[in-house]
Amino acid sequence: MKLTLKIWRQKNAKSKGNFETYQMDNVSPEMAFLEMLDALNKRLVEEDKDPVAFDHDCREGICGSCGMYINGHPHGPIPAITTCHLSMRFFKEGQTVWIEPWRAKPFPVIKDLIVDRTAFDKIQIAGGFISVNTGAAPEANNILIRKKDSDNAFDSAICIGCGACVAACKNASAMLFVSAKISQFALLPQGKVEAIDRVRAMVAKMDEVGFGNCSNTGACEAECPKQIKLTNISRMNREYFKAY
Amino acid sequence: MGKLNSKIPDGPLAQKWTKYKASVKLVNPANKKKLEIIVIGTGLSGAGASSALGELGYSVKTFCYQDSPRRAHSVAAQGGINAAKNYQSDGDSVYRLFYDMIKGGDFRAREANVYRAAEVSNEVIDHYTALGVPFARDYGGTLDTRSFGGVQVSRTFYSKGQTGQQCLLGAYSSLNRQIKKGNVTMYPRREMLDLVLIDGKARGIIARNLLTGEIERHAAHAVVLATGGYGTIYYLSTLAVNSNASAAWKAHKKGAFFANPSFVQIHPTSIPQLNEFQSKLTLMSESLRNDGRIWVPKTKGDKRKANEIPEDERDYYLERRYPTFGNLVPRDVASRAAKERCDAGYGVGETGLAVNLDFRDAIKKQGVKTIENKYGNLFEMYRNITGINPYEEPMRIYPAGHYTMGGLWVDYELMTTIPGLYSIGESNFSDHGANRLGASSLMQASGDGYFILPNTISNYLSNEISVAKISTDKPEFAEAEKAAVDRINKLISIKGKQSAGSFHKRLGKIMWDYCGMIRNEEGLKKALGLINDLKEEFYKDLNIPCPANELNMELEKAGRVADYFELAELLVTDALNRRESCGAHFREEFQTPDGEAMRNDDEFAYVAAWEYAGEGKQPILHKEELKFEEVEMKVRSYK
Numbered sequence: 001m002k003l004t005l006k007i008w009r010q011k012n013a014k015s016k017g018n019f020e021t022y023q024m025d026n027v028s029p030e031m032a033f034l035e036m037l038d039a040l041n042k043r044l045v046e047e048d049k050d051p052v053a054f055d056h057d058c059r060e061g062i063c064g065s066c067g068m069y070i071n072g073h074p075h076g077p078i079p080a081i082t083t084c085h086l087s088m089r090f091f092k093e094g095q096t097v098w099i100e101p102w103r104a105k106p107f108p109v110i111k112d113l114i115v116d117r118t119a120f121d122k123i124q125i126a127g128g129f130i131s132v133n134t135g136a137a138p139e140a141n142n143i144l145i146r147k148k149d150s151d152n153a154f155d156s157a158i159c160i161g162c163g164a165c166v167a168a169c170k171n172a173s174a175m176l177f178v179s180a181k182i183s184q185f186a187l188l189p190q191g192k193v194e195a196i197d198r199v200r201a202m203v204a205k206m207d208e209v210g211f212g213n214c215s216n217t218g219a220c221e222a223e224c225p226k227q228i229k230l231t232n233i234s235r236m237n238r239e240y241f242k243a244y
Numbered sequence: 245m246g247k248l249n250s251k252i253p254d255g256p257l258a259q260k261w262t263k264y265k266a267s268v269k270l271v272n273p274a275n276k277k278k279l280e281i282i283v284i285g286t287g288l289s290g291a292g293a294s295s296a297l298g299e300l301g302y303s304v305k306t307f308c309y310q311d312s313p314r315r316a317h318s319v320a321a322q323g324g325i326n327a328a329k330n331y332q333s334d335g336d337s338v339y340r341l342f343y344d345m346i347k348g349g350d351f352r353a354r355e356a357n358v359y360r361a362a363e364v365s366n367e368v369i370d371h372y373t374a375l376g377v378p379f380a381r382d383y384g385g386t387l388d389t390r391s392f393g394g395v396q397v398s399r400t401f402y403s404k405g406q407t408g409q410q411c412l413l414g415a416y417s418s419l420n421r422q423i424k425k426g427n428v429t430m431y432p433r434r435e436m437l438d439l440v441l442i443d444g445k446a447r448g449i450i451a452r453n454l455l456t457g458e459i460e461r462h463a464a465h466a467v468v469l470a471t472g473g474y475g476t477i478y479y480l481s482t483l484a485v486n487s488n489a490s491a492a493w494k495a496h497k498k499g500a501f502f503a504n505p506s507f508v509q510i511h512p513t514s515i516p517q518l519n520e521f522q523s524k525l526t527l528m529s530e531s532l533r534n535d536g537r538i539w540v541p542k543t544k545g546d547k548r549k550a551n552e553i554p555e556d557e558r559d560y561y562l563e564r565r566y567p568t569f570g571n572l573v574p575r576d577v578a579s580r581a582a583k584e585r586c587d588a589g590y591g592v593g594e595t596g597l598a599v600n601l602d603f604r605d606a607i608k609k610q611g612v613k614t615i616e617n618k619y620g621n622l623f624e625m626y627r628n629i630t631g632i633n634p635y636e637e638p639m640r641i642y643p644a645g646h647y648t649m650g651g652l653w654v655d656y657e658l659m660t661t662i663p664g665l666y667s668i669g670e671s672n673f674s675d676h677g678a679n680r681l682g683a684s685s686l687m688q689a690s691g692d693g694y695f696i697l698p699n700t701i702s703n704y705l706s707n708e709i710s711v712a713k714i715s716t717d718k719p720e721f722a723e724a725e726k727a728a729v730d731r732i733n734k735l736i737s738i739k740g741k742q743s744a745g746s747f748h749k750r751l752g753k754i755m756w757d758y759c760g761m762i763r764n765e766e767g768l769k770k771a772l773g774l775i776n777d778l779k780e781e782f783y784k785d786l787n788i789p790c791p792a793n794e795l796n797m798e799l800e801k802a803g804r805v806a807d808y809f810e811l812a813e814l815l816v817t818d819a820l821n822r823r824e825s826c827g828a829h830f831r832e833e834f835q836t837p838d839g840e841a842m843r844n845d846d847e848f849a850y851v852a853a854w855e856y857a858g859e860g861k862q863p864i865l866h867k868e869e870l871k872f873e874e875v876e877m878k879v880r881s882y883k
Contacts, residue, residue, distance in 0.1 A: 028519055031521050031522075034523065035521045035522060035523050036521075038745070041743070045743040045789055045798060049789055050789050050790055051797070058485075059485055060320050060524075062319050062406070062409055064314070064315060085628045087631070089631060110795065118432070121313075121420075121430075121432075124314075125420045125423050125424050126424070128417055129420050130375050130376045132371070132374040133299050134292075134295065134371060135296075135367065135695065137367075137370040137371045137373065137374035140329070140369050140370045140387055141329075141331065141386050145385050147383050150379070150380070150381040151378075151381075154403055154404065154410070160409075184376065188376050190375075191376050
């Protein structure tokens with residue numbers, strides 16, 4: 001099929017960006033979206049032009065590297081998948097596809113579709129861990145955990161840190177991301193000892209690096225490729241109130 | 245041969261590690277801070293080593309090429325992680341786990357290392373549980389397990405189909421704790437371009453800042469490579485697209501021997517190639533074979549839809565050929581059996597290069613809900629990629645290049661043949677032999693990083709405490725930097741017409757066709773010629789449009805492909821040398837009448853450790869004889 005691509009090109013953080021138009025003539029419906037961009041880049045390299053920069057790695061929907069706005073949706077129009085799992089069979093003959101980077105103040109553009117997400121690492125470094133030294137852990141089955149709690153912790157733990165929640169949010173809030181980690185540990189007995197310090201540190205860091213607040217619009221949940229639930233945010237708020 | 249000293253401690257197998265730990269030289273806590281260690285890679289082994297070394301008090305500098313350490317490819321190891329806990333009371337033990345690994349690896353692994361890997365597996369599970377990794381649990385609150393290919397006990401701990409992700413995020417969190425404490429300095433978006441040796445010892449690296457193109461010098465008292473495997477040499481593989489061999493290859497060219505490069509595991513349950521543009525193959529976890537039954541039609545070229553083929557016209561060929569292990573035979577056996585059926589004309593789908601993995605019976609027996617609980621995310625992923633609903637139709641699967649058993653040669657201490665250079669996890673060769681059993685990669689990588697290296701490295705560092713902080717102004721750094729810059733300039737200045745990726749794709753095809761699931765002498769010799777021709781074309785016709793002093797992903801790819809050309813030659817040379825069939829290495833000339841692998845223990849019970857001899861020169865083969873004290877080398881049978 002034939003597609004018209006409108007891609008955001010920006011040389012670096014300091015330069016001004018703009019949309020460039022590219023015609024793609026031989027797009028197979030079996031291609032993945034990133035493979036379609038690979039095909040475009042191959043052509044650009046052969047024409048001695050600068051290929052479009054985008055982050056990607058595992059291409060299995062799990063590493064969280066990829067992420068771009070496609071026709072107004074983070075990771076594209078299909079719910080609950082990452083860009084690398086987006087198939088071209090979801091697009092139509094002759095369609096125009098707009099492709100942009102995440103746009104949020106704490107995620108400055110590095111080049112084209114690549115943004116700097118180190119703000120997420122900073123929040124995790126602030127307290128997203130359980131303090132236990134290697135070799136000092138008790139026998140694993142000494143910590144009994146109710147199956148339901150463990151399953152719920154898992155459902156929060158599956159966040160891939162792609163940043164779609166921030167990109168989708170009109171306030172550029174990182175609350176879904178941060179609350180998922182806080183929830184995981186809040187639900188497990190191992191995480192309880194440091195719960196107060198963790199929620200204080202992570203929330204403070206989240207504000208400090210420039211993410212906005214939550215106004216319960218729910219765009220984050222709607223666009224999250226891993227379907228992380230808004231209930232995490234309520235749990236984080238409860239943990240936060242408990243901590244003060 | 246005299247150059248290889250495996251440093252295996254004396255004494256009975258079960259006591260070697262305990263004795264080693266009790267007698268290893270220690271570093272005084274006050275001195276640890278002064279000792280600097282570089283770790284390359286942040287997967288389970290790299291993040292584990294960085295955090296454990298940080299906890300001990302060393303000054304650690306950790307590097308990864310991704311934007312965040314959380315994205316290392318361990319994140320995609322879905323199925324599970326083995327440990328010899330015997331929680332199910334099904335007779336498991338450290339010895340049995342060790343034995344399954346030795347047998348699964350076709351008796352081409354080092355006994356002492358494998359035993360130790362099995363031994364520390366229990367500590368690994370304790371540690372991850374304490375870090376808050378949400379492993380699956382039973383209703384009584386205890387940890388649940390499941391079974392994997394090649395074994396008859398249930399020892400695999402799991403977090404649905406995202407075990408690798410959960411363990412990696414656990415390791416990332418312990419790494420973060422050390423970053424916060426200032427014990428680890430993290431350098432993301434860096435690629436190691438070369439290793440720096442001073443007086444024959446590993447003393448630092450040259451790295452490229454992938455954002456700015458800036459070339460950096462980093463010094464340390466020791467360097468640890470935790471850089472994963474080189475399965476993407478096949479272009480289409482189950483590995484992350486950016487996985488590469490470059491750091492290990494540069495170390496090899498500086499003197500680290502490369503062991504058993506031809507042992508590349510082919511994984512049996514990948515989604516088949518769907519089109520020619522495909523950038524990678526996606527793995528469906530091996531755990532699916534617990535409940536999924538593999539079959540092809542009994543009639544050649546039967547093009548009916550799977551559900552229209554009646555029961556008595558289906559050939560459950562694994563259950564037929566291997567009644568004891570059935571669908572849970574090891575990966576190499578399952579892969580070859582699938583290829584055999586497809587080559588004989590029984591394959592399904594448009595290409596005929598696929599077999600069915602069917603959950604009909606499991607769903608009938610256990611209900612959709614149970615199957616969804618076990619494999620829900622994998623089923624979803626399959627549906628997203630193929631557009632087929634596996635709850636209603638069988639999945640289609642085919643083997644794909646996966647995990648590399650070969651890697652840098654290391655001794656019992658995980659040190660390479662370069663003093664002060666260590667290699668851990670998938671980047672070394674030591675624990676898997678010729679074939680890796682399922683769910684043992686997370687186990688080995690974590691064990692190496694968290695529990696083994698932090699002990700063994702002190703034996704070396706205790707002799708380095710008088711060495712002051714190493715200056716990057718030394719001429720060795722300048723030399724290595726110049727060589728790295730020259731290599732970049734050489735690639736940039738070719739100014740041809742083709743992209744690095746298109747060369748990689750063609751190289752991968754050669755490797756798959758002649759050195760993939762099945763190899764023979766004629767094909768391997770042909771491959772050497774083809775690789776060489778393509779390499780020459782690469783250096784004449786490569787194009788990299790952007791300059792080197794900025795973010796330049798084409799340059800990154802080109803560097804990796806350039807290294808792959810050289811590794812490909814060594815890989816094929818190693819495959820040619822090994823005139824036997826074992827595990828992942830199946831030489832057509834050496835098979836039993838019923839098509840099973842035929843080993844030659846008299847001549848090949850050794851590790852092939854290759855020494856780099858210089859550009860265009862034949863590599864030098866060193867042999868580490870494998871001695872088995874506790875197990876007897878037997879024909880591996882899963883019938």
